[in-house]
Amino acid sequence: MQIGQQQSAAKKPLTQIHTLETGPSTRGAGLRRALRGLPYLGVVPFLALVGVFFLWPTYIVITQAFVDDQGAFTMEYVTTVATSEVNLNAFRNSIQVSVITALLGGIFGGLLSWAVANSRRHGMFRRATMAASGVFAQFGGVMLAFAFLATFGFNGLVTLFFSENFGDSFLSNPTWLYGIWGLCVVYTFFQIPLMLIVFLPAVEGLRGEWREANDSLGGSTLRYWRHVGGPVLLPSFMGAILLLFANAFSSYATAAALISQGSPIVPLQIRGAIGSEVALGGAAFGKALALGMVIVVSVVMLGYVFLQRRVSRWEQ
Amino acid sequence: MKVQKKVLVAGMAAASLMLVTACSSTDSTEAESASETASESAAESTDTGAAVDAAMATSAADFGGMDGLVAACEAEGKLNTIALPPDWANYGEIIQGFTDKYGIEVESQQPDANSQDEINAATQNAGTDRAPDVFDLGQAVALNNTAMYAPYMVERFADIPAAFKDANGLWVNDYGGFMAVGYDANKVPEITSLNDLLGPDFKGAVALNGDPTQASAGWNGVMMASIANGGSANDIAPGVEYFKAMNEAGNFLPVDPTPATIESGQTPVVFDWDYLQAGQVAGLAEKGIDWKIFVPEGAVVGGYYYQAVNADAPNPACARLWQEYLYSPDGQNEWLRGGARPVLADVYAAEGTLDAEAFAKLPPVSGDPIVPDDQQVLVGNEYLIANWSAAVGG
Numbered sequence: 001m002q003i004g005q006q007q008s009a010a011k012k013p014l015t016q017i018h019t020l021e022t023g024p025s026t027r028g029a030g031l032r033r034a035l036r037g038l039p040y041l042g043v044v045p046f047l048a049l050v051g052v053f054f055l056w057p058t059y060i061v062i063t064q065a066f067v068d069d070q071g072a073f074t075m076e077y078v079t080t081v082a083t084s085e086v087n088l089n090a091f092r093n094s095i096q097v098s099v100i101t102a103l104l105g106g107i108f109g110g111l112l113s114w115a116v117a118n119s120r121r122h123g124m125f126r127r128a129t130m131a132a133s134g135v136f137a138q139f140g141g142v143m144l145a146f147a148f149l150a151t152f153g154f155n156g157l158v159t160l161f162f163s164e165n166f167g168d169s170f171l172s173n174p175t176w177l178y179g180i181w182g183l184c185v186v187y188t189f190f191q192i193p194l195m196l197i198v199f200l201p202a203v204e205g206l207r208g209e210w211r212e213a214n215d216s217l218g219g220s221t222l223r224y225w226r227h228v229g230g231p232v233l234l235p236s237f238m239g240a241i242l243l244l245f246a247n248a249f250s251s252y253a254t255a256a257a258l259i260s261q262g263s264p265i266v267p268l269q270i271r272g273a274i275g276s277e278v279a280l281g282g283a284a285f286g287k288a289l290a291l292g293m294v295i296v297v298s299v300v301m302l303g304y305v306f307l308q309r310r311v312s313r314w315e316q
Numbered sequence: 317m318k319v320q321k322k323v324l325v326a327g328m329a330a331a332s333l334m335l336v337t338a339c340s341s342t343d344s345t346e347a348e349s350a351s352e353t354a355s356e357s358a359a360e361s362t363d364t365g366a367a368v369d370a371a372m373a374t375s376a377a378d379f380g381g382m383d384g385l386v387a388a389c390e391a392e393g394k395l396n397t398i399a400l401p402p403d404w405a406n407y408g409e410i411i412q413g414f415t416d417k418y419g420i421e422v423e424s425q426q427p428d429a430n431s432q433d434e435i436n437a438a439t440q441n442a443g444t445d446r447a448p449d450v451f452d453l454g455q456a457v458a459l460n461n462t463a464m465y466a467p468y469m470v471e472r473f474a475d476i477p478a479a480f481k482d483a484n485g486l487w488v489n490d491y492g493g494f495m496a497v498g499y500d501a502n503k504v505p506e507i508t509s510l511n512d513l514l515g516p517d518f519k520g521a522v523a524l525n526g527d528p529t530q531a532s533a534g535w536n537g538v539m540m541a542s543i544a545n546g547g548s549a550n551d552i553a554p555g556v557e558y559f560k561a562m563n564e565a566g567n568f569l570p571v572d573p574t575p576a577t578i579e580s581g582q583t584p585v586v587f588d589w590d591y592l593q594a595g596q597v598a599g600l601a602e603k604g605i606d607w608k609i610f611v612p613e614g615a616v617v618g619g620y621y622y623q624a625v626n627a628d629a630p631n632p633a634c635a636r637l638w639q640e641y642l643y644s645p646d647g648q649n650e651w652l653r654g655g656a657r658p659v660l661a662d663v664y665a666a667e668g669t670l671d672a673e674a675f676a677k678l679p680p681v682s683g684d685p686i687v688p689d690d691q692q693v694l695v696g697n698e699y700l701i702a703n704w705s706a707a708v709g710g
Contacts, residue, residue: 086705154520154569155582173520178570179709260572261527262705276530277431279697280456 058294065288069281077288087269091292093180094249094265101187102244108188109195110203110237116196117203133193140190141253148186148258152177180264183255187248194247195240202236235310242304246297266293370632374485375469376640379633382471385640386418388633395422395634398437398448399429405491405591405621406654413650414641420634431457438464442628449635451624452490454532458622459690462486465624468636470643475663479687480620490642491656492620493591494611494681495533495540501606503584510544510558510612514565518585522562523569523577525588529700536617537587538704539688539696544615549688552696553703560707568708579603589619590679594655609679618685620659645669652678 068074081087112129119126151158152174163172176182206229214224252267263269266289273286368379370388379385389395395414402408402424411422425446426433431454441447451458451465462482469485480489499507505517513522526534542548542555562568573583575596586593593609600607623642629635641647648658649671657678664670688696 084702086702089705153582154571155580173566175520175566175570259570261524261570262708263527263529264705272527272530276697277454277456277532278528278530278535278693279701280432280460 061287061290065291077285081288081292090266090269097180097183098245098248100184101191101248102241104188105191105195105244106241109192110199112196113200113203133196137190137193137197142257145254145257178259191244199240202233235307239304239307242300246300374467385637389637392631392634394631395420395638396449398425399434400424401427405656406650410650435461438626445630447630449626449629449631450638453622464627466627468625468639470639472643476659480659487622487624489620489659490623491651491658493589493657495536495617496590496609496611498586498593498607498609500584501608507610514562518567522567522585523571523573523583525573529704533588536619540615540617544612549686549692552699556703556707563708591656611679611681614683616681616683616685618687
């Protein structure tokens, strides 16, 4: 809608300029046609960005995963990834962390969205929650890892407090923080606010009239959620969960800053493959691992697109 | 208004396009001028060195002795080094010492780069005057790229033990040391054997420098534990068992130790090269930390760095003069003062030119050092890739 408006509004003054300068002629028509394409120039930087930082690397990963260091075709790396217990375990761990944090983020973020949608429109709670979510959804990487290390790490505030006052407990012995359970806790920290951001519009789309209609026809709260609210929200909810899954699955910096031994998840295995000074030449193997990630994320994204179609039917 | 907005967008697109082309054109002019300078300087050096092709010289004798080498380097006027951190093995002072002695400017590029970056820089900048003249490499990278080195034998080449050099002088070990356990004597009891570290006094206290499948220091730490527990350079498995037991006892810390973690008390016990720890002792003492270094008896695992001359060195004579300086008593003593064990230490100690005070500060070592070779590293690494993750319970 918006784009259409801009185009039609922009067309008029341009034609005026023509009439003033050259008058109607075939040359003018050609120029006019060329100028009509002008707005598409604005898309060029975006397309260039997508091409350079998304399509090109994906192409490299997919092709190079099948090429050995002599440049010949090989299935070796891909087969190793698909059969090695260590690599499969890393994929299992990655998927496990992503599923757990997507569900936790989805449930708590969903409840938070419900609370925000029902709060006063310009109230303090709403504004504070929205602002905080905007910040925390992007609060990842080294900063986030450091925040957790300073709080729950071996010399963390909470750890020292608990070991001095309460003896042995999981808070005084934080080895859990440096494994996949630690990752689950840390990732949830940015998953909940992200859920709020992507899910709130759907919750706000629930019309008050529907609830009123349900109530005036004698429906219970349970009935409303089972037959109206639930079905309307379910596709958006599942879509948001899939987005959270992909978000956690592809996270690297936070895990890299937190875990230095054992490389339990796939992004850390890729780091090991391409950055090892012990075994050189693992770049192609790293690309085979990355290919595995691309496949997992593609499956998830296909699911997301499918659900998005169902959502847009409701939103129309 | 709308038109303006649209024109603005188009203008921005055009501007960004221009920016892109402008950037690339500057790049190419830079590269051109760089290669011009390179060919100029190459021409110069052949002019001045008339009789000598510095890039082919394999010893100072090819220049007619040290004086000839110094003169040839002075004509070049500059040395490019790469990946030499000033606080690593005393490189800050070594570079200063070289400049003071010969009046040659040293351009220390990317001081914090790693070994692979050195090779990459030499490949990418080949033929320009920005390429590194000399390399200081870790074992794996060094032995994988021997085709890029120019053979050169320093004056004392014959005195370097055969295990520490390539017979043709393609590379020579420069400094190194032994795998060791460093610990804060104020926080944990004295360590007399690696098995102490499995006891209850070391709960959540022991860190390994890097994941052994990725970091050479970590790999050698596991190898040391293996040899202390009945393994050998060909068998790293007992080392993995050792760390597994340590992890089950709750003593293993999955934290990468750094001077900062040592200072803050996070990592009171650290497996790392003795020469990397020795350089920190004085600084830690100032902060009230009594850092002790322990090399277990009968489990001495050695690791040395590899010095080599870039075959495509833009300053071939200075690259060779730098080698002479590093292996002279000056260079060797400066490494020693940085806590590293220079390769000619024993030779110069016998001749009385070694800094005896600095030598006495190195941790005592008893037993024959084992230096795992390239093949042993690969075999050990395959075992680690399959078993390390599970052992430390990632």
